[in-house]
Ligand code: ADP
């Protein structure tokens with residue numbers, strides 16, 4: 001195969017200038033090549049993969065117009081606002097525009113200044129809007145959330161079907177479809193429904209390494225949900241519930257407990273839904289409690305946790321819903337709380353809606369199969385990343401993902417699981433496969449209930465066989481056995497436990513099973529993922545207080561400009577500001593995601609805040625990026641102790657030119673404490689006229705005043721006099737300076 005043509009330098013220049021990205025991701029390069037080459041494409045990229053850049057960046061470097069089809073007004077508005085903020089001329093055509101806005105939009109399209117126009121499928125094909133777009137030299141049509149065209153997908157929208165006519169309306173344009181939905185069936189359907197012609201099909205890697213997956217039996221829903229929320233205090237999250245009434249109850253409970261939660265479901269009227277959506281987008285609410293049927297419109301790139309209060313209907317839904325976490329690539333957590341009862345509830349929901357819609361029996365059968373797959377995932381003992389990736393037909397080779405309950409050791413194998421399983425199965429046999437889980441559990445635990453005595457079950461050999469096992473564990477194990485197909489739950493209203501051939505194979509020692517249990521219930525679930533006090537998503541060395549301040553500043557700026565906070569700067573940029581603490585425009589511009597226009601608009605404001613914070617706290621500034629390390633980096637080996645004296649000379653030389661401690665640390669690779677001592681030595685030896693370069697004036701004043709009282713012999717009394725507010729490093733330098741004045 002010939003090597004692919006390199007992308008034009010103008011493209012990279014535009015990506016750097018407008019978006020502030022130094023590189024493109026490999027799949028983005030391929031997708032952009034298809035767009036620039038005018039070849040139809042179908043791009044399947046997981047959420048957070050960076051789909052929008054694939055059609056936005058080419059639109060910037062080419063003349064003419066790119067039409068983007070998007071399912072929701074909220075999504076269109078977000079993208080147009082975001083593009084406006086980085087200086088890319090884009091507009092939207094939707095029902096919310098007033099007459100004046102519409103005139104401006106049309107004008108921009110006609111005179112060729114607008115590069116991207118966003119619209120809905122129905123507007124595009126049902127009005128004569130497309131005539132104007134044709135005349136404006138539309139060479140590219142991009143279809144976002146393209147799975148909406150397929151009824152196999154999780155979000156079928158009938159109006160997307162009309163897009164089959166695009167070809168007819170824009171015979172000269174190339175059509176590109178983008179989706180995060182991974183199944184083969186949906187992919188084929190998209191290509192077919194949209195009449196894509198010989199499309200370049202580009203499929204990304206489905207693993208989302210920044211997500212930590214946890215699957216737990218639902219024991220006490222409220223407290224389990226709150227435990228997760230508290231791990232992410234102040235961060236954004238979504239709690240998915242099965243039914244509208246669960247959403248209302250959960251929202252009320254969270255609100256009462258003081259959380260900033262809003263509800264979102266189909267039973268609410270449009271205005272109320274919009275209110276929830278806007279509160280979440282503007283960061284006035286932290287948590288959206290939603291039914292699983294909803295959510296596309298409640299996207300926020302910095303969602304740090306997604307909780308499922310019950311099992312979703314299919315693994316695709318689960319992937320899509322958990323996919324809303326960590327779209328910005330920062331670490332985020334997905335917790336699924338399930339119970340055996342979910343299966344039954346969901347099955348009856350499916351059957352009821354199939355009956356109402358008069359769906360074919362095959363539909364019900366397929367839905368139940370999907371449900372069973374989901375159930376197996378919940379009760380499986382396989383790495384969650386691996387299970388998900390394999391479900392979508394890809395391979396996963398990392399032996400330990402370090403980002404799921406299984407690999408993190410939240411769960412452990414039940415010792416001698418086969419014996420335990422045999423006891424459970426033979427109890428089901430002894431009660432003649434005529435009872436449900438609760439009764440079997442009672443018998444195994446040796447309970448003395450009326451129901452047991454009435455049937456003589458206290459005399460069974462299996463009565464009391466698993467006396468010491470807590471009820472919740474036992475119930476969970478029963479569902480794990482069902483999940484491994486060695487036990488069957490049959491009947492709808494009162495499901496009974498039944499045996500199958502595999503059950504007998506286990507009892508006869510011909511087949512083996514695995515059972516897992518939570519390592520230790522008390523406060524175990526999940527504490528390994530975040531250090532207390534350190535927000536979940538922050539990289540090592542980032543200052544949490546500064547991050548919070550920057551977030552607040554971002555909210556102010558966003559509300560002042562009437563845009564969503566992430567449009568000002570995404571969390572990734574704020575996190576990097578909190579870590580590297582840049583103090584110059586150059587340093588700020590080097591952060592990935594800071595382009596020219598954003599630097600101009602917001603740079604000064606944010607730099608001032610960072611500088612003020614560093615001065616107040618004495619934190620070092622302009623801290624270089626650590627070298628990229630593997631995820632399980634061993635402790636960093638000590639640097640070779642190469643001629644410290646030589647390094648001291650380098651440090652002195654740098655101090656003479658006014659270099660900061662951070663710069664010297666960077667250059668010499670010495671420990672900051674050592675560099676600080678060198679600075680004190682430097683001050684004593686070379687007697688500079690001022691030290692304000694290293695310690696702000698007001699701090700110098702305060703240290704000097706404290707030294708008047710306590711003398712300059714020992715640092716600690718001075719430190720205490722200043723209420724521990726000034727760090728030892730600054731005190732050491734100021735005292736060195738005072739002593740040379742004497
Ligand atoms: P998707 O639509 O696929 O979910 P987005 O387009 O929202 O993904 O992009 C996800 C995140 O990745 C955004 O925060 C975006 O700024 C970032 N991103 C996209 N492309 C790049 C790139 N080439 N370099 C760095 N960050 C990128």
Ligand code: ZN
Nearest residue numbers: 383401404407
């Ligand atoms: Zn894992």
